[in-house]
Amino acid sequence: MTERENLLKTTTFPEFNFAEGELLLINKPYKWTSFDVVGKIRNSLKPLKLKVGHAGTLDPLATGLLIICTGKLTKQIDSFQAEEKEYTGTMVLGATTPSFDMETAVDQEFPLEGITEEDIYAATAPFKGDIQQYPPAHSAVKVNGERLYVKARRGEETELRLRNVTVSAFEITRIELPEIDFRIVCSKGTYIRSLVSDFGRQLNNGAYLSKLTRTRSGSFQLENAYEVAELVAHLRSKKEVPTAPEI
Structure with missing residues (x-):
């Protein structure tokens, strides 16, 4: 069994709607910048051209909970960032x-x-x-x-x-x-x-x-966060990536 198949076997994912807006809880890896995480997720969502941003920067040498917002939910980044x-x-x-x-x-x-x-x-x-x-x-x-x-x-x-x-x-x-x-x-x-x-x-x-x-x-806990590798493996395993709705 490949590493990707192992990841998908142990992690349960919901049906995402990235264009409408998703809030993703990510466990930021050591020595990654917050922008590295955003870039990895954005690349895994191609060919969708979506806004992807994070709420609250973590230093590269820090790990833990990083909130990622996609699509329309990026408008709420400031409110998530302001939380305790x-x-x-x-x-x-x-x-x-x-x-x-x-x-x-x-x-x-x-x-x-x-x-x-x-x-x-x-x-x-x-x-x-x-x-x-x-x-x-x-x-x-x-x-x-x-x-x-x-x-x-x-x-x-x-x-x-x-x-x-x-x-x-x-x-x-x-x-x-x-x-x-x-x-x-x-x-x-x-x-x-x-x-x-x-x-x-x-x-x-x-x-x-x-x-x-x-x-x-805020009310979001690290214990509920995805590992970056697991989430990216899931997104790249999808045979079809849904396209953004027409405006």
């Missing part, structure tokens, strides 16, 4: 990187002696509720029409602006230094990398993000 998000992840305490994650190499290291579990739990308090944070220099935020990560990769420094965000929950779920696992529930626009970096400074230390998974967006 939930993440689980791992940070590394005792070091920093310029990108606040593993995209760039460690640039500073700090001793961990003297930091207790009580200190770590207590350090979450300033990051709950309505807070302000700077976006990472290596981020997709646009300044004067250009992404910050493009400027950062050229070695340019850019004045960053504070953003107002809301963190409804920040829980420490495992401590095995230098690693700390966490769960965060937050508003649209919250940068978990920035929060992790600020958390390290709160402990008079350093921290960077080593793993991140989006587990929820």
Whole structure:
């Protein structure tokens, strides 16, 4: 049995109507960009010429729930994007990187002696509720029409602006230094990398993000998401792709 046949055997798909509009829950793979996922799905829908977009960008090194909209449903992307998000992840305490994650190499290291579990739990308090944070220099935020990560990769420094965000929950779920696992529930626009970096400074230390998974967006759960390979295999297995309705 081929890999595609195996995928189709284990996954149940509804009858899609992509032209009218479908909301697809996708588990974004590690090192894929959100646009990579959109492109893969758009290509699998050829010869239909449909709008396909995503609601809420995930960094390439993050995994988890990505909402994809097709056809007429792309008009609702902003409303889906505005919903509350939930993440689980791992940070590394005792070091920093310029990108606040593993995209760039460690640039500073700090001793961990003297930091207790009580200190770590207590350090979450300033990051709950309505807070302000700077976006990472290596981020997709646009300044004067250009992404910050493009400027950062050229070695340019850019004045960053504070953003107002809301963190409804920040829980420490495992401590095995230098690693700390966490769960965060937050508003649209919250940068978990920035929060992790600020958390390290709160402990008079350093921290960077080593793993991140989006587990929820609004009422949509990661456990209900398709794997990209499974969905694409299903779409490409269809003998006939329905054409868009006449306007």
